[in-house]
Amino acid sequence: MDDHTDQIRKPRADAVRNRERVLEAAKAVFNAGGPEASLEAVAKRAGVGIGTLYRHFPTREALFEAVYRREVEQLSELAEQLKNAKDPVAALRRWLHSGVEFVATKKGMMAALALAVQSGSELHAFSFDRLTKAIGSLLDRAVAAGGMRADISPEDLLRAFFGMCYVHDQAGWQATALRLLDVFIDGLRVRPKIKERAARRTSPAAKRKR
């Protein structure tokens, strides 16, 4: 039981191709039909057997993660950029708002985030780590700058964000989500100087209906 250098074979061409096809199909199907969409539909669309799909992505979650990995990364990179903004609280706000944008665009995104948020069990999804770190960095800066209370964890904030977006398929939910997030951020703020606050007031805020 030695000798044969464990050289790895080149991965099979068809396998690579099929994986890609499935991913493509899944993206299309999820973005359109929501997260309930059947995996068999995905397989059919990809032109592969259901068995192949399951071999590449053993669970629905795995497929979700793969499909929305790029999006999560984008969101994460955005946080990276915003880290250099001069007003860290505003940066956090902008990041959250972008998150809403993402959810609005990608119909299956919420399901993907749900995984991250629940972070059920051991696997501790890629998305969870990534997003937690992203938020954490923004949060830390805001706290360090003295603009924000320190007793909320990135995980908490992620959950809150997710929660506010929950109703992502109701008409007008975006405005609601943005408003709720703004309120939340206000709650996070260490009491600001009056002027500063008044200034900020002018921009966001949506007019209330009733």
Place this chain on the structure above:
Amino acid sequence: MDDHTDQIRKPRADAVRNRERVLEAAKAVFNAGGPEASLEAVAKRAGVGIGTLYRHFPTREALFEAVYRREVEQLSELAEQLKNAKDPVAALRRWLHSGVEFVATKKGMMAALALAVQSGSELHAFSFDRLTKAIGSLLDRAVAAGGMRADISPEDLLRAFFGMCYVHDQAGWQATALRLLDVFIDGLRVRPKIKERAARRTSPAAKRKR
């Protein structure tokens, strides 16, 4: 096509009995196994055929509403009582905290609330109206007392509440939810006097882990 006084027959005894049984069984099953639990399991537990279950509750949602109606009413009544509290902001906070309690106790409650929150389509569930009104009354008083900004609707708040409870099956979620709700309420407050705020600081707040 006249004459026969449309006297209504007394409802059949077995129908009444079965309805009750199903409700009972559903309560048990949902509270234990969560909202995913199969309706067939409910039927079996109730000792009735699946057809009977469907006749009484044509949709899963209908059954949910029926099962959690009492809970929603309790929550709603609590709001009624709290209306007389002297500090309306604190009253709102207490109500929300009670909500968390409810969710913690009843395993299917979140699913029931989900219905209310989504309020998908026309039916505009009983729960939605009831909870919206409950929150509305508390909110209005707080706003009227000058303690709270006026641009958040009861619906919004309900959604936010729901969102904060979303992770209701993770260890320690309750503490998180309470903390998040507190932050949110802080965000809702019209900027308070300093003393007041400092005083409140002492009680709630959970220590942050990291």
Place this chain on the structure above:
DNA sequence: TTGTTAAACGGAGGGTGCCTCCGTATCTTC
């Protein structure tokens, strides 16, 4: 009581989706 009839029962059955398993096909390597 007994008969009539509307109301309710129950579960078979058709549909869909999940996931596994394994005989077959295809690719890589020598």
Place this chain on the structure above:
DNA sequence: GAAGATACGGAGGCACCCTCCGTTTAACAA
């Protein structure tokens, strides 16, 4: 080209959803 590893695909078993309709049963009248 042959061998062996790897991947394919879809049949099949399972669970659940929901509908439909022949059978049963309770309410009412005679």
